[in-house]
Amino acid sequence: MYKINYKAVVLAFILQVLAGVVWYASTPVKFLGRPVWEDVSAQPSTGMILLFVFSCFTCLFFTAWILARVKGISGSGQFFLVIGMWLFIVLPNHFFISMQLHFNESEVWYLLSYGAVNSVIAAIILPLWRSSRSIFKN
Template identity: 55%
Template structure:
């Protein structure tokens, strides 16, 4: 695994998350994301838990790319996007059913997940593993 690439993707995902959370809800949903909900900002514990879970998911994707022998960059890109489509996307639909989100909120959450996936899919397949110089 190339930890520099993983950290780079994570930093880009955090920046995208801050921008997404700060500006997009009112533009996309026509209201603040917290409108009609308790007006408290997320606690530090929740933010750290979210960042930790995103980092662990990113480590899993990098590990998977290292273990799967797909020679083409496009194939590796498709693997990362495929994991999101076939594993993460169904879980988001399941969660949205239990949270009773409307369609605009579901699209908002799914589009943020897609942005994070595309960041990982564009950067991680291009990076070589750190130990690649020791291979024959």
């Protein structure tokens, strides 16, 4: 059984955080009521940024842990497993967001797009860059 490749997790984490920065910087004006670069005092607090970073890392590490526990699946199978986790776990939030927040389709898809990007980053990096097996036991 393969172990978790911590270098792959760190690389995917850095790419996910960079994608989050780009995603936030491209937030439509109708969500914030102003362009993102205006009014620096209205930017997210440090606590909110730390919560964002922690939740990204936790989700990514959990995905890597699941992939390390799955036996007998090829790299492409693990890719589709990660994408399937997003489709069948995160995507049902589409209906909740639509009903509770009364957003239109484009707004809902914008909110869910960051999760999709994170899922694709994890699905590409984690299965392709597996931890090497050691024949020697500690």
